[in-house]
Amino acid sequence: MADGPTAASNTAVSGVYNDVKEYYGKTLKKTSDLKSNACVPSAKPVPAYVRKVIAEIHPDVVAKYYGCGLVVPESLECSRVLDLGCGSGRDCYMLSQLVGEKGHVTGIDMTEDQLEVARKYIDYHTQRFGYKKPNVNFVQGYIEALAEAGLEEKSYDIIISNCVVNLSPDKASVLREAYRVLKDGGELYFSDVYSDARIPEDLKANKVLWGECLSGALWWEDLMRLAEEVGFCKPRLVTASIITVGNKELEKLLGDYKFVSATYRLFKIPKGSEKKSCLVMYNGEITGLEESFEFDAQYNFKVDKEMEVDDDVASILSNSRFSGEFTFQHQHSGLKTSSSGGCWDKPKAVSVNPFELVQQLGSASVTPSTGGCCGDQQACCQ
Structure with a gap:
């Protein structure tokens, strides 16, 4: 050799x-x-x-x-x-x-x-x-x-x-x-x-x-x-x-x-794959994660609860082995429409710097990126 x-x-x-x-x-x-x-x-x-x-x-x-x-x-x-x-x-x-x-x-x-x-x-x-x-x-x-x-x-x-x-x-x-x-x-x-x-x-x-x-x-x-x-x-x-x-x-x-x-x-996402933010709902069928799926530091998907995802994460979820684990509710005419007619979760606002992430987690300062959804239904769904 x-x-x-x-x-x-x-x-x-x-x-x-x-x-x-x-x-x-x-x-x-x-x-x-x-x-x-x-x-x-x-x-x-x-x-x-x-x-x-x-x-x-x-x-x-x-x-x-x-x-x-x-x-x-x-x-x-x-x-x-x-x-x-x-x-x-x-x-x-x-x-x-x-x-x-x-x-x-x-x-x-x-x-x-x-x-x-x-x-x-x-x-x-x-x-x-x-x-x-x-x-x-x-x-x-x-x-x-x-x-x-x-x-x-x-x-x-x-x-x-x-x-x-x-x-x-x-x-x-x-x-x-x-x-x-x-x-x-x-x-x-x-x-x-x-x-x-x-x-x-x-x-x-x-x-x-x-x-x-x-x-x-x-x-x-x-x-x-x-x-x-x-x-x-x-x-x-x-x-x-x-x-x-x-x-x-x-x-x-x-x-x-x-x-x-x-x-x-x-x-590794296929070349030319569409990237568009949307709402997704986790179905709770991954072994050991029947109630929630913590995808990364920013996204924690709860079963049967819609969450807004950015275009990168939407592309990852829809083009990977996770595609069958979610229901996708895509945008229409620039609006995000909840299938339930109600509110949805927002991702956490966390740093991409791992040293800063440790500090954020330690201080419990990680919050939804826009303060969560939703007190104002109209504001959330635009």
Whole structure:
């Protein structure tokens, strides 16, 4: 196997790959070996149905898990899912239960030591979940070069990644390859570490800082730019939590740079799709979310309650796997008309800056963008 992607074969990039392999394959033996708090728990409570499936995963797989946040997309039944940087396979085995026996999960990682753990327990989990045959497989390769690993164009419904993109020396290629292998309407749903400014080269060269997911972190504004350049819709911020490094030596090296763990969802919408704001109503049929569906930090859809969505979200919902989960009430002659003749919910006014979002959530200052709907029926429906 080649030392890395053809387009990224220079000495510096190869050095990053080797350092990461060494750190996650040899240096770290278990989660407690991490030297910082970068890999933080999810900012949102873990749903009961997710806790249940995680409890079914072999303890050895869980012990070698180094992710941040929790990456569990909704409406997974029968989906084809790809996990970028799958490591020991914890998230793959979790998702393999949620997609069901008719779905499939592929994990890709460049670290053979991690993949050895993941592959060791394929038969164990197949029997544990009551499947006739495995619905998960693991591939050794680079997340910047999915084609070289044999992953075909437009072959996945959903891609996840958990605290891995920051470890890549070529993040633009990661996003381009993710876009390529996603089907139209597909989603990249991922948790990662972001910085409040671009990290300088001298800090990027520090092996421990890079291995701890800190010095390789993208400036969050660069994520917004790169995602749209590749072709994704504007990234939707789901949740965020501040990272406290928790290591005085590393904190001294990092100086004033701040970090956040954030989950984003990026959708690949078919070219030329109509974008028009409208009213939608959630039908409550997504497993585990029968009463409400928190799509991102801005939109929380309540069952059988209409909500106004902007043109981006309307396009995402109508062109993705969520299209059958909503009733769409489109605009007519410039007016939004409620099917019930009554009021509808408005989205929250939240910052696209994950650092500001943490402050907003902490101060409980997040409110509907126009104060809610509706005391004045005529004003709301224009």
